[in-house]
Amino acid sequence: xxxxxxxxxxxxxxxxxxxxxxxxxxxxxxxxxxxxxxxxxxxxxxxxxxxxxxxxxxxxxxxxxxxxxxxxxxxxxxxxxxxxxxxxxxxxxxxxxxxxxxxxxxxxxxxxxxxxxxxxxxxxxxxxxxxxxxxxxxxxxxxxxxxxxxxxxxxxxxxxxxxxxxxxxxxxxxxxxxxxxxxxxxxxxxxxxxxxxxxxxxxxxxxxxxxxxxxxxxxxxxxxxxxxxxxxxxxxxxxxxxxxxxxxxxxxxxxxxxxxxxxxxxxxxxxxxxxxxxxxxxxxxxxxxxxxxxxxxxxxxxxxxxxxxxxxxxxxxxxxxxxxxxxxxxxxxxxxxxxxxxxx
Amino acid sequence: xxxxxxxxxxxxxxxxxxxxxxxxxxxxxxxxxxxxxxxxxxxxxxxxxxxxxxxxxxxxxxxxxxxxxxxxxxxxxxxxxxxxxxxxxxxxxxxxxxxxxxxxxxxxxxxxxxxxxxxxxxxxxxxxxxxxxxxxxxxxxxxxxxxxxxxxxxxxxxxxxxxxxxxxxxxxxxxxxxxxxxxxxxxxxxxxxxxxxxxxxxxxxxxxxxxxxxxxxxxxxxxxxxxxxxxxxxxxxxxxxxxxxxxxxxxxxxxxxxxxxxxxxxxxxxxxxxxxxxxxxxxxxxxxxxxxxxxxxxxxxxxxxxxxxxxxxxxxxxxxxxxxxxxxxxxxxxxxxxxxxxxxxxxxxxxxxxxxxxxxxxxxxxxxxxxxxxxxxxxxxxxx
Numbered sequence: 001x002x003x004x005x006x007x008x009x010x011x012x013x014x015x016x017x018x019x020x021x022x023x024x025x026x027x028x029x030x031x032x033x034x035x036x037x038x039x040x041x042x043x044x045x046x047x048x049x050x051x052x053x054x055x056x057x058x059x060x061x062x063x064x065x066x067x068x069x070x071x072x073x074x075x076x077x078x079x080x081x082x083x084x085x086x087x088x089x090x091x092x093x094x095x096x097x098x099x100x101x102x103x104x105x106x107x108x109x110x111x112x113x114x115x116x117x118x119x120x121x122x123x124x125x126x127x128x129x130x131x132x133x134x135x136x137x138x139x140x141x142x143x144x145x146x147x148x149x150x151x152x153x154x155x156x157x158x159x160x161x162x163x164x165x166x167x168x169x170x171x172x173x174x175x176x177x178x179x180x181x182x183x184x185x186x187x188x189x190x191x192x193x194x195x196x197x198x199x200x201x202x203x204x205x206x207x208x209x210x211x212x213x214x215x216x217x218x219x220x221x222x223x224x225x226x227x228x229x230x231x232x233x234x235x236x237x238x239x240x241x242x243x244x245x246x247x248x249x250x251x252x253x254x255x256x257x258x259x260x261x262x263x264x265x266x267x268x269x270x271x272x273x274x275x276x277x278x279x280x281x282x283x284x285x286x287x288x289x290x291x292x293x294x295x296x297x298x299x300x301x302x303x304x305x306x307x308x309x310x311x312x313x314x315x316x317x318x319x320x321x322x323x324x325x326x327x328x329x330x331x332x333x334x335x336x337x338x339x340x341x342x343x344x
Numbered sequence: 345x346x347x348x349x350x351x352x353x354x355x356x357x358x359x360x361x362x363x364x365x366x367x368x369x370x371x372x373x374x375x376x377x378x379x380x381x382x383x384x385x386x387x388x389x390x391x392x393x394x395x396x397x398x399x400x401x402x403x404x405x406x407x408x409x410x411x412x413x414x415x416x417x418x419x420x421x422x423x424x425x426x427x428x429x430x431x432x433x434x435x436x437x438x439x440x441x442x443x444x445x446x447x448x449x450x451x452x453x454x455x456x457x458x459x460x461x462x463x464x465x466x467x468x469x470x471x472x473x474x475x476x477x478x479x480x481x482x483x484x485x486x487x488x489x490x491x492x493x494x495x496x497x498x499x500x501x502x503x504x505x506x507x508x509x510x511x512x513x514x515x516x517x518x519x520x521x522x523x524x525x526x527x528x529x530x531x532x533x534x535x536x537x538x539x540x541x542x543x544x545x546x547x548x549x550x551x552x553x554x555x556x557x558x559x560x561x562x563x564x565x566x567x568x569x570x571x572x573x574x575x576x577x578x579x580x581x582x583x584x585x586x587x588x589x590x591x592x593x594x595x596x597x598x599x600x601x602x603x604x605x606x607x608x609x610x611x612x613x614x615x616x617x618x619x620x621x622x623x624x625x626x627x628x629x630x631x632x633x634x635x636x637x638x639x640x641x642x643x644x645x646x647x648x649x650x651x652x653x654x655x656x657x658x659x660x661x662x663x664x665x666x667x668x669x670x671x672x673x674x675x676x677x678x679x680x681x682x683x684x685x686x687x688x689x690x691x692x693x694x695x696x697x698x699x700x701x702x703x704x705x706x707x708x709x710x711x712x713x714x715x716x717x718x719x720x721x722x723x724x725x726x727x728x
Contacts, residue, residue, distance in 0.1 A: 079525065085657040090609040093492045112522050113534055118514060121536075124479050133514065133536075135522070138609075209489040209627040211611045233609040269483035 001030050003326075004170045006189070007181030008036035008159070010045040010141060010315045011304055013148040015179055018319035019326050020155055027330060034152070035170070037163040040145035044183055045311060047202065047281040049230035049237035050088065050140040051213055052313045055223055056096075056105040061288055067317020069110045074316045075137050088143025090233065093135040094213030095121070097128035102217070104132070111136045125266065128216065136213075139312045140232055164189070171298035177329055178301045179322065184284035186305045192290070195306055198283035199246035200224060201255045202239040203263075207273035210236050214266060224283075224309055227262040235276055238263045242309070244285060251278040283309045291318055293325045300329045402429045403719060406575035408565045408589070409694070410434035412443035412542055412701050414581035415549040416708040417693055421579070422556035424712055425719075429557065431575070435564035435585075438546035442583060443700055445602065445666040447624035447631040448540040449491060449613055450474065452508055452699045455673040460507050466706030468511040473705040474538045475513070487544025487627060492536040493613030494518055496529040496651075501617065504531075512537040526651065529616075539613075540701050541626055565589065568681040572688035577718055578681065579691045579711060583669035586694045592675070595695055597667035602633040603641050607658035614651050619698075621647045629661050671695030674703065676710050678718065689718035 005016045016032050024030050040046050052075065054068045078084050079091065095117065096105070108114045112135040122128060149159070164170060167178050167189060182189060184197050210231045218226040224242035231237075241255050256278055264270045286306030293302045304322045307314055405428045407418040414432060422430040438444055452467055454460065477488040490513065509515040518532030526532070550560065565571055568589065571578055580586065587595040610625040621644075624631040632648040632655070641663055649655040674695045680687040693711040696703055 080653045082653065082656055084654050085609055090611070090654065092611050113516075113519055115514075115516065121513060135612075207484060208608070209484045209487070211489065211491060211625065231611065268479070268481040269489070271481040272484045 001027055001177070002175045003030065003032045003177045003179065004175040005032065005034045005179040005181060006036065006164050006170075007183055007305075008034050008039045008145075008149075009043040009181065009183055010145065010148075010311050011183065011307060011318065012036065012179070012181035013145060013152065014315045014319040015181055015302075015304055015322045016152055016157060017148060018316075018323040019179070020152070020157065022323050023326065023330065024155070032152070032157045033160060033175070034157060035160045035162060035164050037161065039159070039161060040149065041142055043141070043145065044281045044283070045141035045145060047279045048141055048309075048312060049202065049228075049232060049239070050138050050144075050312055051092065051215075051230050052137040052139055053096075053215070054105075054107050054310050054313050055308075056102070056217060058106040064289060064314060064317075065106050065110075067289075067314045067321065068107065068310070070317035070320060071314055072107075072110050072137065075139055079137075083147070085233075086143060087147045088138070088140030088233070090138050091135055092138050092211075092213055092231070093133065094215070094230075095125070095131055095133055097122075097125050097131040097214065097216045099128055099130075099216075099218050101130045102219070108132070108134075125214075127265075138230075138232060140234075141312060142234070144312075167296060167301055168298055176299055177326065178299070179326075180301055180303045181305060183305055183307075183311075184282040186284070186290075186303075192286075192306075195284060195286050195290075196245055197247050198224070198285035198308060199241065199243040199248060199280065200239060200283055200309070201241045201251060201259065201278060201280045202237050203256060203259055203278050204235040204276040205238055205270065205273040206276060207231070207236045207270060209269065210267070216266065227259065227266045229263055229267050229270075236273070238270070242283070247282065249280050249282065251280050284311070285309075289314065289318060291321055291325075293329060300332075302326060302329070402427055403577065404428070404575045405430045405577045405579060405715065406565075406571055407432045407579045407581055408434065408568075408571070409581035409583055409585065410437045410546075410560060411441040411581065411583055412540075412546065412549075412704045413583065413693055413696060413707065414579075415546055415553065416704040417579055417581050417711045418558055419549055419553050419556065420705070420708040420712045421715055422553055422558040425715070426557070428577075428715075428719075430553070430559075432553065432558065432560045433563045433565050433571075434560070435562070437560065437562065438550070439543050441542070441546065442666045442668065443542040443546060445600070445664040446542060446698075446701055447602070447622070447626065447633070448487075448542060448545070448701045449615075449624050450512070450537045450540065450702045451615070452506070452702045453619075454507060457673045462710075463703075464507050464511065466703040466710070467508045469706035469709055470702060470704055471508075471511050471538060474540055478538055482548070484627070485544065486548040487539075487541030489539055489627070490536055491539040491613055491625070492534075492611075493615070494522065494526075494532050494534050495615045495617055496523075496526050496532040497617040498529055500531040504533075509533075509535070539624065539626060541628075542701065544627075545701075568690060569683050569688075572681045572683035572686075575688070576722075577689050577691070577715055579693065579715065581693050581711075583694055583696075583700070584667055586669070586675075586692075592671075592695075594671050596670045598670035598697060599635070599665065600633065600668055600698065601635045601641070601644065601663065601665045602631050603644055603663050604629040604631055604661040605655065605658040606630075606661055607655060609654065610652065616651070621651065623648050623652055623655075630658065668698045669695055669700070670697045674707060676707050676714070678714050689715075689721075691715050691718065 114134040117131040224240040513536040515535040615622040
């Protein structure tokens with residue numbers, strides 16, 4: 001059975017991995033192919049800092065909170081394994097700062113050591129009156145994606161670098177199930193008015209004395225539009241910008257200036273940091289993740305896109321769900337009457 | 345007859361190449377002094393004449409030792425007492441002091457005989473001073489920054505909180521979920537403290553000392569009485585050197601051996617409560633330790649790797665062995681040395697064991713108080 005995954009960011013690769021793990025022995029001659037125009041280190045996942053942290057509030061979307069938790073627990077399990085650094089997984093603690101009092105975030109019981117910030121800690125961050133400290137995980141795309149690709153290649157998964165112009169094109173070539181992990185450009189395959197780019201720009205700097213993430217939240221400005229500083233294994237990522245509807249992947253000098261000034265206000269020692277380079281990326285923003293199967297005229301498609309700024313954070317829970325949907329497809333194909341539905 | 349020494353300047357530190365034994369004296373002028381004096385030895389017996397020009401004479405303070413305690417003490421005195429000229433004399437300067445090899449995590453155990461309130465004051469004053477630097481633009485330059493992590497215990501300890509638990513930025517008990525990573529440990533503390541890296545901090549202190557008018561001289565001090573001929577007050581921060589310099593047999597070397605590795609993904613410190621195994625990530629590498637007796641580096645590495653398996657991917661950078669100035673308690677008190685029938689006051693500030701960096705600023709402030717006391721007790725004609 002030929003299964004095609006479109007997209008080689010963290011969503012595409014982890015979904016391929018999860019489906020392979022669960023079904024390669026159950027489904028005879030399961031062959032998985034990954035199609036993408038961009039591979040690591042060119043994907044959106046590669047540019048992200050890699051901090052595991054969902055948006056502060058799920059607004060009732062408990063399914064996404066469940067997927068976030070599944071991802072956290074899954075990654076935590078790799079911490080003591082010899083592969084953890086190859087995968088880009090390590091612990092990091094830090095500060096979430098709010099300009100006004102705010103309810104505890106939806107991830108408070110998922111992360112480690114979650115607590116309110118004491119006054120003495122808040123005094124370090126003038127302008128922020130409330131906040132939390134916790135220990136979370138880093139999952140760096142620049143390590144994780146190569147690790148995933150390697151894992152898949154070792155198991156015979158084939159990779160094709162090309163832009164797929166339609167689902168039909170793949171179906172015509174004999175692909176039986178399509179997994180659509182095309183992120184921000186999903187609209188090119190199937191129009192989706194709910195999907196929009198959330199442009200982000202970050203500055204990579206060298207400041208090896210910084211050991212904590214610092215994320216600020218300004219409820220008037222909206223998510224990711226106030227400064228954040230996230231140390232990584234290779235450099236520190238400084239952001240944030242969130243421009244809904246902006247498709248530009250070019251770095252903007254104006255954005256650089258705004259990010260830098262706000263970050264230096266937050267962390268004065270950045271004054272002596274060495275600026276390396278800027279990077280811009282497009283978060284695939286949607287009111288909720290689209291994770292469902294759709295029966296199209298040529299066959300089933302599983303959609304797994306629209307993870308906004310929390311793709312790395314939620315990827316494994318979504319991969320598990322996508323694999324579950326794949327299982328439903330397999331089961332449906334086993335039912336004799338459903339082979340009629342296929343031609344419908 | 346005078347002997348002029350050839351004076352070389354290297355990195356702002358004056359190196360004196362001749363000795364004074366049996367020769368006339370050349371008095372080293374303070375950096376910004378309007379005059380330099382070359383005086384025959386005989387005149388020194390006529391002490392009051394030294395002070396005939398009070399407006400031009402500054403009280404000469406010698407600080408012996410240029411580790412973290414010596415430099416902190418010198419800076420504190422130079423900044424608080426502008427009428428004093430401060431000279432640091434040492435045989436070793438950064439990066440070759442004991443302080444330079446230390447990881448520099450602010451942490452302390454309790455000394456048996458010093459009142460806890462005093463130890464707490466030493467810790468708190470050092471912490472608060474360093475926190476100001478850590479939250480300033482200079483954090484990276486001075487090598488002073490926040491560090492979070494865990495101390496883990498094999499058995500639940502009777503004292504769950506050390507005396508300094510409210511001095512660090514945050515302090516709490518580890519949750520069960522956090523302890524899961526360390527299955528052989530039953531209890532843990534999670535806290536945010538400061539890391540103060542002396543290879544950066546000592547040069548930063550040196551600059552601050554120079555700004556306050558202090559100078560540094562590369563000279564091994566072997567005789568406090570001889571020093572007392574040249575200076576009005578001596579501040580002894582000679583660490584392990586006090587054993588020989590004063591004959592203080594309570595000072596004994598406590599060996600520390602550490603490895604440094606490149607593992608830039610490590611952001612938290614981990615310390616086993618017995619003090620024999622620790623992992624301290626810094627700005628330039630991770631310090632793995634440590635030992636109080638000779639042990640092989642491989643053993644240190646293995647113990648740390650058991651706590652933190654990702655160390656298997658770390659790249660070694662080097663090893664270092666240092667001798668902590670161990671003593672039952674630090675000696676922060678006044679003394680004196682007899683010089684030709686006079687008493688030259690000495691303020692002692694040494695014997696900090698493995699907690700030199702942690703207690704440096706607080707003990708320096710206590711030493712300053714003692715220096716002030718000494719100055720207040722000088723005979724009237726001998727004062728400014």
